[in-house]
């Protein structure tokens with residue numbers, strides 16, 4: 175058997191209790207869903223604001239299909255750049271309070287395309303140890319040297335900068351804005367200060383800050399009022415914005431350069447019109463009202479307070495991302511399975527997504543949850559938590 179080496183690895187996953195099958199969702203991604211035929215409360219989506227099945231966004235998608243068809247037909251640099259893409263970038267730049275925005279097909283693509291376009295041999299990347307997988311891949315694709323600093327540890331970041339600054343032409347500090355597995359926020363004001371002191375560039379992947387932090391979801395940079403001080407801000411359109419896509423916000427010169435050297439932009443077809451049109455509507459909704467983000471934060475505070483009172487370990491989250499830390503990998507997966515049996519879907523997250531021994535179920539509270547749904551989920555957490563001796 176030519177692929178028996180893979181079968182052996184899969185057996186290893188099964189023995190470690192971390193083997194899994196893909197859950198199947200029937201119908202839209204909402205607060206309550208039909209998963210594998212069972213109606214459950216959904217605490218696992220990144221659909222923070224309930225935009226994934228929003229009537230206004232759906233209508234915009236339908237109209238875009240009627241007017242533009244289903245596909246963009248080419249990469250943007252050839253003939254796949256529609257007026258819709260241009261409109262979205264102008265709107266996003268205004269929303270983000272930055273000079274310019276370049277849109278990509280996903281947040282993942284932004285990282286793999288942008289990092290390699292801006293640093294090269296002779297440069298140094300300085301990266302937080304808990305940065306997202308797509309940042310790690312983006313760094314691997316670049317020819318720059320790379321070094322890691324301890325998670326959100328500003329003394330360690332300064333040590334790295336001090337030791338290395340003179341050896342390189344450009345130094346690029348990269349951090350998540352909000353860390354997706356723990357829900358903590360990067361200390362951006364300190365990072366920007368150190369970047370200024372050591373003449374380094376700054377790059378913030380704000381996938382989980384987009385639509386969540388700042389005024390009406392303008393992101394982590396807005397949360398700290400650092401407009402114009404972060405050279406590259408990555409946002410996703412696939413999470414809170416509810417559709418698909420990613421973007422880089424920053425300066426005109428950044429945009430100009432990515433247009434010539436951003437490989438996913440040059441070699442992969444642009445976002446379809448039915449994605450772009452609803453994203454435009456979503457951003458306009460956020461510019462019109464803060465009601466979506468207010469509901470999100472209200473639900474998040476409520477849910478976290480109740481789980482905390484029950485005695486669960488919620489780590490150091492500062493955002494609606496609510497990790498419930500279990501530790502052992504197999505026990506984490508068992509906890510997740512038992513919650514699901516009782517009608518609450520929270521996916522277990524274990525090594526290699528998070529460090530060994532820090533397995534957790536990660537609850538994603540959204541604006542779309544009702545208090546009744548949250549109460550029901552909390553009661554199930556209490557019951558299963560007692561049963562398994564977690565609380």
Ligand SMILES: *Cc1c(COP(=O)(O)O)cnc(C)c1O
Pocket residue numbers: 280281282283306308350354379380381382410411412413418419420
């Ligand atoms: C989800 C995520 C991405 C990828 O975004 P997509 O638009 O889903 O490709 C990138 N970076 C971080 C930090 C993320 O959490």
